Amino acid sequence: MVRPRRPERPTQTPLLPPLKLYRSILRAHAHKLPPELRQFGDQYVKKEFKDHKNVDNPLHIVGFLTEWQDYLKQLDGGKWLDGKLSKQDLEKMSPEQIGQLYELMEATKKIGQQEAAA
Structure with a gap:
């Protein structure tokens, strides 16, 4: 008997823990953003993470962390300039x-x- 093949899933990067992701984004801002955008970006990231600190819905948490991790990848790859x-x-x-x-x-x-x- 031949089993149907499972569709291949793209390899996904595991989600970073919130604090590690937060720190990584701020470090990326320091190295990748011009100074005038860095200050604005840092304030925005700090506010968003603070506003989501007490969220307990697992789906919301995963979505939040996924989007911020994608943002970090864009920063690291320089793709944010033409995003x-x-x-x-x-x-x-x-x-x-x-x-x-x-x-x-x-x-x-x-x-x-x-x-x-x-």
């Missing part, structure tokens, strides 16, 4: 997340304008 948000990713976001994204966009525009004026 774009897909329509599918945008459709998955809550209105609150879209509002945060808009605030992030406005803050980075201000930084860009300040650099251009200097």
